[in-house]
Amino acid sequence: MGKSTKDKRDIYYRLAKEQGLRARSAFKLLQINSEFNILNDNVKRVVDLCAAPGSWSQVLSRTLYKTDSIDDQVKIVAVDLQTMAPLPGVEQIKGDITKRSTIEEILNCFKTSDNKITKKADLVLCDGAPDVTGLHDIDEFVQGNLVLSALNICLHVLCDNGNFVSKIFRTKNIDLLYQQLKLFFDDVVIAKPRSSRNSSVESFIVCRQFHLPENFIPNIDEPFIYTYEHTLNLQEKSSFIIPFIACGSLDGFDSDKTYPLEQDSSYIEPIQPPINPAYEEACILKKNKKLPISSS
Numbered sequence: 001m002g003k004s005t006k007d008k009r010d011i012y013y014r015l016a017k018e019q020g021l022r023a024r025s026a027f028k029l030l031q032i033n034s035e036f037n038i039l040n041d042n043v044k045r046v047v048d049l050c051a052a053p054g055s056w057s058q059v060l061s062r063t064l065y066k067t068d069s070i071d072d073q074v075k076i077v078a079v080d081l082q083t084m085a086p087l088p089g090v091e092q093i094k095g096d097i098t099k100r101s102t103i104e105e106i107l108n109c110f111k112t113s114d115n116k117i118t119k120k121a122d123l124v125l126c127d128g129a130p131d132v133t134g135l136h137d138i139d140e141f142v143q144g145n146l147v148l149s150a151l152n153i154c155l156h157v158l159c160d161n162g163n164f165v166s167k168i169f170r171t172k173n174i175d176l177l178y179q180q181l182k183l184f185f186d187d188v189v190i191a192k193p194r195s196s197r198n199s200s201v202e203s204f205i206v207c208r209q210f211h212l213p214e215n216f217i218p219n220i221d222e223p224f225i226y227t228y229e230h231t232l233n234l235q236e237k238s239s240f241i242i243p244f245i246a247c248g249s250l251d252g253f254d255s256d257k258t259y260p261l262e263q264d265s266s267y268i269e270p271i272q273p274p275i276n277p278a279y280e281e282a283c284i285l286k287k288n289k290k291l292p293i294s295s296s
């Protein structure tokens with residue numbers, strides 16, 4: 001496979017490199033923003049969960065810092081299991097968002113010297129995806145857990161009326177998640193950006209106007225223990241239909257299509273190759289013809 005094959009096959013991959021973005025995912029956030037204006041001028045403090053290699057953080061940094069100088073009002077906290085190359089104005093945490101220790105580290109970024117969170121985040125993003133195994137039930141389960149962990153983080157760090165956007169896999173058991181989200185957000189919509197392939201179960205849930213229900217005290221260790229009242233509330237809200245919105249200009253590029261390379265186009269190296277990816281050892285073994293071949 002030639003170096004430019006992926007550029008031809010995946011227009012958003014090529015555009016990302018042309019625009020100095022670390023991943024094609026950046027366009028998903030940009031297209032969601034063009035529909036929902038989630039990165040409006042009032043948004044100053046954002047948590048970007050599952051952020052590596054960092055294209056969403058790049059979009060945040062380019063949008064929130066209005067000038068080249070660092071603005072004290074702006075806070076961007078990026079979290080991922082994997083090491084992420086530094087980005088100006090972005091605080092980074094390397095950790096697993098499903099672990100208490102990582103959640104505490106995130107909260108610490110928002111605490112003042114007297115250990116209180118006085119200014120919470122305006123927006124929490126989560127583009128979390130597990131290393132897909134191909135066993136759909138397991139992949140869906142793990143991805144669903146990432147969304148629930150992100151919601152748990154929202155319960156502690158998101159300000160009243162704040163917004164939350166998360167990748168979801170839209171599969172048969174997704175209704176329960178919608179009901180849980182409806183407990184905390186007035187407005188919940190599913191968005192499918194044009195840069196997300198039609199063939200993929202991936203969509204994004206855009207949750208706006210966050211409120212902690214009355215008498216609900218969030219608990220890091222047991223985030224979804226509801227009182228009887230909350231359970232009733234959940235059942236009442238189960239009749240809601242969650243709207244589905246395709247976003248990004250319909251005249252824009254179709255992520256399922258192959259576009260020819262322009263004649264004079266030259267190959268651009270990826271902006272930020274992965275740092276110590278889990279598959280690195282396998283690549284070295286394969287290069288040296290030492291990778292065991294499965295008999296199945």
Ligand SMILES: C[S@@+](CC[C@H](N)C(=O)[O-])C[C@H]1O[C@@H](n2cnc3c(N)ncnc32)[C@H](O)[C@@H]1O
Nearest residue numbers: 025050052053054055056080081096097127129
């Ligand atoms: C699709 S990528 C995110 C791309 C990113 N939004 C960007 O624009 O560059 C999914 C990320 O989820 C991260 N991830 C998966 N499980 C995680 C977990 N339990 N905690 C933190 N990050 C996780 C992966 O390491 C991977 O970097």
